[in-house]
Amino acid sequence: MSLAFGILGLLTYKENTGYDLTKIFEDSLNNFWHAQSSQIYRELNRMEKEGLVASRSIIQDGRPNKRLYSITDAGRKEFSEWLCVIKPGFENPHDGMLMRIFFGADNPEETLAALRQCREQYLKALEENCSPIRGNIEKYARMIPDGREKSRYWLMTLELGVARARATAEWAERCIAQIEEGRER
């Protein structure tokens, strides 16, 4: 259900097209939620049928027409219930990288390579992704009312991404050392 609430939440900020929403997901929520455009369009459709969102067509020339979605009163009610009542617990995890490591014992060299790749990947993400995301957050903050206050919370989600990425890179480092040590014995 979090996809639906993500969409509703973004629509509380302002009207958006499916395309806009897809981009905002990529730019700013990507850290904790991933959604394809096909999924977003499907969800918008479903939510419109349920009366949580409404859409109006904008005819443009020289550009394809667009459909602007806005949140309805019913949608706002649903959204604020989620905020106030529902307390999300643990997600069911799905981490293919760890699955790979779990079965690493018979292939230590390949596992080392996988761990090195993992470390590089997270270090690279830490270096390259953070400032663009911060930039996006600032940009969006300027576009909506109370953006300054809202962006504090957006940044919190980024911070957890950063903390987890650091923890992961450090963990990979420790694992690499452990396997290399074992190799020398």
Place this chain on the structure above:
Amino acid sequence: MSLAFGILGLLTYKENTGYDLTKIFEDSLNNFWHAQSSQIYRELNRMEKEGLVASRSIIQDGRPNKRLYSITDAGRKEFSEWLCVIKPGFENPHDGMLMRIFFGADNPEETLAALRQCREQYLKALEENCSPIRGNIEKYARMIPDGREKSRYWLMTLELGVARARATAEWAERCIAQIEEGRER
């Protein structure tokens, strides 16, 4: 595909029933992969059709019959290709808790409550889950050949779970402090 590879991997250790596999997933892989029994049975079926696993029926009395699954040569080939060739990258994240925090600005008190619950949850998991999982790992290590060496890698996956849980609890703590500070201004 990681579910399939998890199942294949466990079958390289020994023959198992769908029920066994479900329990091992719960006991030991739960940290990075979650799978319902219904999913595991479906996957076993599919893999048998593809020739990656084979099954034989064991008639028991006083207990329901069971089907023991084992990995075939084709399955071993597929599995080792995954180990040696495929390098899993980032997973697409789906974290409802962070979605909740992202939209927290207009409801700081409820968000505080959510963050406190998050922190408690992770601290509790750190306290209560780790030693049972370590226990399970030791138990399984005694049941299979080379269990000692294999369990080093199993423990690595647990360690990342621990590191991430710590990072998350600390992050929640910082967020709580930040919101409480903001409240006093």
Place this chain on the structure above:
DNA sequence: GAATTCATGTAACTTGTTACATGATTTA
């Protein structure tokens, strides 16, 4: 002139979730 952006989706498929059904045996 090629690639990217804007803007919409549909279709087919795979994965994951929830709920249910069966029925004996062991443990609390």
Place this chain on the structure above:
DNA sequence: TAAATCATGTAACAAGTTACATGAATTC
């Protein structure tokens, strides 16, 4: 005597992925 364990699944549904299609406008 109630609950949990062993062992099998099926059915229906929800959510996520991949691939494709369209076509003008803008940017490199």
